[in-house]
Amino acid sequence: MSAREKWVAFITIVIKEVRRFTRIWAQTLLPPAITISLYFVIFGNLIGPRIGKMGGHDYMDFIVPGLIMMSVITNSYANVVSSFFSMKFQHCIEEILVSPVPNWIVLAGYVAGGVARGLCVGLIVTLLSLAFTDLQVHHLGVVVSVVILTAVLFSLGGFINAVFANKFDDISIVPTFVLTPLTYLGGVFYSISLLPEFWQTISLGNPILYMINAFRYGLLGVSDIDIGIAYGMILLFIVVLFSYSLWLLNRGVGIRK
Amino acid sequence: MTYALEIRNLKKTYGNGFEALKGISLNVGQGDFFALLGPNGAGKSTTLGIVSSLVNKSAGEVRIFGHDLDTDLVAAKKALGVVPQEFNFNQFEKVFDIVVTQAGYYGMPLGQARRNAERYLRELGLWDKRNEPARMLSGGMKRRLMIARALVHDPGLLILDEPTAGVDIELRRSLWSFLQDINAQGKTIILTTHYLEEAEALCRNIAIIDRGQILENTSKIELLRKLHRETYVLDLGTKPERALDLGDIPCRLNDDGLLEVDIERRVTLNTLFERLSAQNIQVYSMRTKANRLEELFLDLVTQNKAEVDA
Structure with missing residues (x-):
């Protein structure tokens, strides 16, 4: 395929993905808006003033970056895992398999779809947060780059989950038993400096901690970890997961007999 | 090419x-x-x-x-x-x-x-x-x-x-x-x-x-x-009173006046109709019993199954 044909194929997948999650907005865009609003009300407005400062900021200000990232992570993952698995389940994946579109374009298209939903939900949550606090931006470049890279990373994670999933139960196991605990323990609601030294060390093994702290640095200028290390971790995970996803696609794992 | x-x-x-x-x-x-x-x-x-x-x-x-x-x-x-x-x-x-x-x-x-x-x-x-x-x-x-x-x-x-x-x-x-x-x-x-x-x-x-x-x-x-034999169904209107004799052409007659005849490739339909006419039998319609390809298909598949099983 020529470069132009590849671009058309890529845009086709992205448009299809965006059309899918906007068509079912009540399942994809509305629930995170309601859930995160409740977090803002309960943890920020009701409990937050009793907690006092966290990382040198009001508690509400401290949790906003974490909650935005939490919604980006869960939605970028959920979009790709549910969309790609549905394609397998309904055999629609055959539409792509019979076509000449290269595997890396397929992967890039689905990841872009996941990023689009992650950013869309992230934007909605950010706008909602403005009703509860005055959002400051310490470093716009860090904010934008971290949120996009994180969405890419978890879209890739969702893709790998979908490749191996054989039934609908399989697409909820990782989000429930891996993603949610890691997100909650990744410094959304607290600074790891509050933890005993042993648990601080353990927490450093949680990749989500790096993303949330990097994003928090972009907004508030505070972070529990070094920003350079955070970027390094995110990029390393992206390279590893992208390579693995592409290898799975080239081998036809889960999609070809 | x-x-x-x-x-x-x-x-x-x-x-x-x-x-x-x-x-x-x-x-x-x-x-x-x-x-x-x-x-x-x-x-x-x-x-x-x-x-x-x-x-x-x-x-x-x-x-x-x-x-x-x-x-x-x-x-x-x-x-x-x-x-x-x-x-x-x-x-x-x-x-x-x-x-x-x-x-x-x-x-x-x-x-x-x-x-x-x-x-x-x-x-x-x-x-x-x-x-x-x-x-x-x-x-x-x-x-x-x-x-x-x-x-x-x-x-x-x-x-x-x-x-x-x-x-x-x-x-x-x-x-x-x-x-x-x-x-x-x-x-x-x-x-x-x-x-x-x-x-x-x-x-x-x-x-x-x-x-x-x-x-x-x-x-x-x-x-x-490659089809060696075809079965035709002939509508005779009513069942003839006398038993039919079509010589070496195998046939079966049911009570509704439908006659099934098995025609080998070497036998022409003219021969069949000559024999029917000789006995003053009227034919109102005629069709093949099964699709020709279907017969051949079944023959081949059955033969292959027998060979594989053997």
Whole structure:
């Protein structure tokens, strides 16, 4: 395929993905808006003033970056895992398999779809947060780059989950038993400096901690970890997961007999 | 000569050890209307799955218009349109979007994709349904949607796996007519079907596959010549009072006045009618008991089963 044909194929997948999650907005865009609003009300407005400062900021200000990232992570993952698995389940994946579109374009298209939903939900949550606090931006470049890279990373994670999933139960196991605990323990609601030294060390093994702290640095200028290390971790995970996803696609794992 | 489809020594063994294809070879010429027939589990869908890149082959070569699947996959895929047996589109998407999206996967610019989609949706009588979600279509309409989708990138070779399964007679005939039209325009068509009268009505060349092996691969005319005996049903109006004597032509008469006669190839129908006329028997209508191809197909498959079992 020529470069132009590849671009058309890529845009086709992205448009299809965006059309899918906007068509079912009540399942994809509305629930995170309601859930995160409740977090803002309960943890920020009701409990937050009793907690006092966290990382040198009001508690509400401290949790906003974490909650935005939490919604980006869960939605970028959920979009790709549910969309790609549905394609397998309904055999629609055959539409792509019979076509000449290269595997890396397929992967890039689905990841872009996941990023689009992650950013869309992230934007909605950010706008909602403005009703509860005055959002400051310490470093716009860090904010934008971290949120996009994180969405890419978890879209890739969702893709790998979908490749191996054989039934609908399989697409909820990782989000429930891996993603949610890691997100909650990744410094959304607290600074790891509050933890005993042993648990601080353990927490450093949680990749989500790096993303949330990097994003928090972009907004508030505070972070529990070094920003350079955070970027390094995110990029390393992206390279590893992208390579693995592409290898799975080239081998036809889960999609070809 | 470049064939539309060229298969050489194609083998497929699934992970559970089942040998679905045992080294089949066949050629389909450009512009041909070709049928791949076989009982369930014969290897038809595996063959078409490999050709359409949905199934990984174990060994062998496949070329589409000379483009090898191993070395020139993009060109091979561009030349191929596939209509699968099962509905495999997103039931929640609109009809028009499904067809246009498929064109996009082939890198076709949006304007051209929309024009092609409109053309084929109109030709297949689906233009009025273009804004309906696919799940709202009837079974026959869904089959036509898959044909429009397979044609939207203008492939030279169209493969249809059971295209008229579960479709009513009127629609089946209209699909036949459509397929004959696009074949006349130059598209090569390969179909699998369980309706052997469909293969007899549409196809010029036929391959019969069973247990992963090609049993026959020849022209329809040549294949039908191999039929040694045909059974005809004659309506005599009422049952004759006297017993019938047709000499060496085996026959059976039922109470409704229907006479079944088994005609060997060496016996002409003139001989049959001469003998009936000699006994003053009137014949009001006549038909073959079973489709000719069906008889031959059953003979070949039964014979192959006996050989394999032995």
